[in-house]
Amino acid sequence: MAAGLRLWRLKPPRLLRCPFASGLSSGAAAGSGPQLEKLTSTRQRGGIRHIILNNPKKRNALSLSMLKCLRNDILHDIESKALRVIIISAEGPVFSAGHDLKELSSEQDTEYLTDIFETCAEVMTLLQKLPVPVIAKVNGLATAAGCQLVASCDIAIASDKSRFATPGVNVGLFCSTPAVALGRALPRKVVLEMLFTGEPISAHDALLHGLLSQVVPEDKLDEETMKIAHKICETSRSVVALGKATFYKQMALDLDAAYRMTSQIMVDNLTLKDGQEGIEAFTQKRKPVWSHTSDRACK
Numbered sequence: 001m002a003a004g005l006r007l008w009r010l011k012p013p014r015l016l017r018c019p020f021a022s023g024l025s026s027g028a029a030a031g032s033g034p035q036l037e038k039l040t041s042t043r044q045r046g047g048i049r050h051i052i053l054n055n056p057k058k059r060n061a062l063s064l065s066m067l068k069c070l071r072n073d074i075l076h077d078i079e080s081k082a083l084r085v086i087i088i089s090a091e092g093p094v095f096s097a098g099h100d101l102k103e104l105s106s107e108q109d110t111e112y113l114t115d116i117f118e119t120c121a122e123v124m125t126l127l128q129k130l131p132v133p134v135i136a137k138v139n140g141l142a143t144a145a146g147c148q149l150v151a152s153c154d155i156a157i158a159s160d161k162s163r164f165a166t167p168g169v170n171v172g173l174f175c176s177t178p179a180v181a182l183g184r185a186l187p188r189k190v191v192l193e194m195l196f197t198g199e200p201i202s203a204h205d206a207l208l209h210g211l212l213s214q215v216v217p218e219d220k221l222d223e224e225t226m227k228i229a230h231k232i233c234e235t236s237r238s239v240v241a242l243g244k245a246t247f248y249k250q251m252a253l254d255l256d257a258a259y260r261m262t263s264q265i266m267v268d269n270l271t272l273k274d275g276q277e278g279i280e281a282f283t284q285k286r287k288p289v290w291s292h293t294s295d296r297a298c299k
Contacts, residue, residue: 040069042076047084047233048226049073056092061100062145064112067119074126074134081292084233084240086130087225088153089137095162098144098178101171117177120145124152124181128248131241133232137225138162139218141200148178151185151211154244157225158203159218164211166191167198186210236274237292243269271296 041054051073053060060066070088077083090096103116127134136153143165150156150164166175166182175195182191186209194201203215216224232240246265250258269275274290276297281288 038069039063039066040073042073044083046230047082048229049083049086051086051088053088053090053096056090056094058100059094059097059141060090060092060146061097062120062149063100063103064116064119066100067116067123071119071123071126074123074130078130078132081237083132084237085132085229086134087137087229088134088149090140093140094146095136095138095140095142096146096149097141098146098148098168098175101173104173120148120177124148124177127152128154129245131244132237133240133244135225135229137221138203138212139221141165143200144168144175144178147211148175148181151178151181155228156212157214157216157221157228158206158212159221160203160215161218162203162206162215163200164194164203164206165198165200166194167200169196170198182211236272236278236288236290238272238290238294239269239274239278242272242294273297 039053039055041052043050051070053066053070055061055066062070074086099116099120104113133155134153136150136156136158138150138156138158139162140159141163142150144167147164147166150158166178168175168178179191179195182194190201190209193199201209203212206212207215214224242265246262250262253261270279273293273295274288277290278288
């Protein structure tokens with residue numbers, strides 16, 4: 001296997017059982033205990049996995065339990081060729097209000113608090129390490145770690161009624177971890193204004209400054225999100241996986257190093273079976289038949 005092809009290989013971290021079962025069906029909760037309300041729901045069809053934050057009564061707060069459920073849903077069968085794209089959305093008028101402040105009270109010891117923020121960081125960084133694109137579909141308010149989640153996805157589409165904020169400063173908890181993702185997606189002065197004031201920005205301002213890919217009317221949100229997801233499903237999984245990993249890696253390099261690395265990756269891409277299939281299909285004026293594997297062409 002060419003060196004570049006190893007970029008997208010992901011060794012999934014140890015899975016922790018979600019306290020409220022969140023598998024790819026609406027079955028009973030895990031374990032032998034009584035069935036409990038699930039914090040996420042999932043479904044997958046045609047290569048598209050939908051993960052829905054499903055705790056609207058608590059504004060889809062990213063509690064430790066929610067984060068663990070989200071992580072398990074993301075990593076479930078992640079290497080399957082049948083999975084091509086993940087869409088993260090939410091039930092209710094709030095996409096996510098961020099961390100559950102009740103979990104951050106003085107009643108908790110520092111070990112528990114550390115677990116919350118380390119798990120959150122793991123989920124956020126995991127999104128960019130996955131071999132498939134992740135789309136945030138936002139219809140409502142996204143604040144603090146909820147805003148961080150949007151910024152951490154590869155693509156983000158929002159309805160025109162959505163808003164985004166980092167209001168932690170108003171309750172004495174500066175949004176330092178959301179600032180990591182936001183500071184890499186938006187201009188510095190825009191992020192700092194959000195962080196210092198806690199004031200929300202509109203979906204259109206979020207689009208203007210680079211947090212979002214598209215803003216659409218609420219009644220077009222599903223349609224436009226699925227249009228992008230279906231387009232991704234028409235491509236080679238292995239080529240997209242290599243390209244995604246390469247994009248994030250080169251962004252951390254200086255210009256010369258980025259070109260050296262990506263030039264080699266272009267060569268590696270051409271050694272893929274799907275790399276050659278795509279070129280042959282183009283020259284023969286036919287649709288490509290993808291293998292969706294990292295197999296190399298026999299040349």
